[in-house]
Amino acid sequence: GDSVTQMExxxxxxxEAFLTINCTYTATGYPSLFWYVQYPGEGLQxxxxxxxxxxxxxxxxxxxTYRKETTSFHLEKGSVQVSDSAVYFCALVNQAGTALIFGxxxxxxxSS
Amino acid sequence: GAGVSQSPRYKVAxxxxxxxxxxxxxxxxxxxxxxxxxxxxxxxxxxxxQNEAQLDKSGLPSDRFFAERPEGSVSTLxxxxxxxxxxxxxxxxxxxxxxxxxxxYFGPGTRLTVT
Numbered sequence: 636g637d638s639v640t641q642m643e644x645x646x647x648x649x650x651e652a653f654l655t656i657n658c659t660y661t662a663t664g665y666p667s668l669f670w671y672v673q674y675p676g677e678g679l680q681x682x683x684x685x686x687x688x689x690x691x692x693x694x695x696x697x698x699x700t701y702r703k704e705t706t707s708f709h710l711e712k713g714s715v716q717v718s719d720s721a722v723y724f725c726a727l728v729n730q731a732g733t734a735l736i737f738g739x740x741x742x743x744x745x746s747s
Numbered sequence: 748g749a750g751v752s753q754s755p756r757y758k759v760a761x762x763x764x765x766x767x768x769x770x771x772x773x774x775x776x777x778x779x780x781x782x783x784x785x786x787x788x789x790x791x792x793x794x795x796x797q798n799e800a801q802l803d804k805s806g807l808p809s810d811r812f813f814a815e816r817p818e819g820s821v822s823t824l825x826x827x828x829x830x831x832x833x834x835x836x837x838x839x840x841x842x843x844x845x846x847x848x849x850x851x852y853f854g855p856g857t858r859l860t861v862t
Contacts, residue, residue: 678838678853678854680853684850733802733803734803735792735851737782739787740789
């Protein structure tokens, strides 16, 4: 079945460091891919998405490129801030097209 | 405007009790989803409504779980005879259109603890 695998955290970085959070998926076909973020004390919110191969999603300085050859959708940011500290979830649309399938989440902690 | 709201935010139930969790989606949103999130895990799909129709309930873990959305807006997730393994955060999400590829807006969740 469809599934998402994320790198385990926590990821601890200093402010202005480069961030990569790895995400790979297993799916039939080419589903839409997402990154959701959960800030402390808040609900899940969409960070970025890509709907087809080679698409690049971007938002708030974060980027992710849909790579069908490697079935990956890694999240990157060139210079993280303390305010980026949160839990990040990679997700895809299931084969039935009725729900999101999430990875386990990666906790990012950025210190000044 | 108002986002997705859920109530109660916290619920403690004794094993064997029935509970009802409420979700108020964003007004006008066609799709509504329920997810279960265990501690340290990602959300797992439970069920999906398009308006009042429950189009997918394949994620409901047992027949003790039941969801409804009778008028196509507010939804209730009911768990009968709660068990300890039901302890989790239950998330509700809504989407303007009829497919999850559209942005889903999540509520704050209801944390259920079964003792």
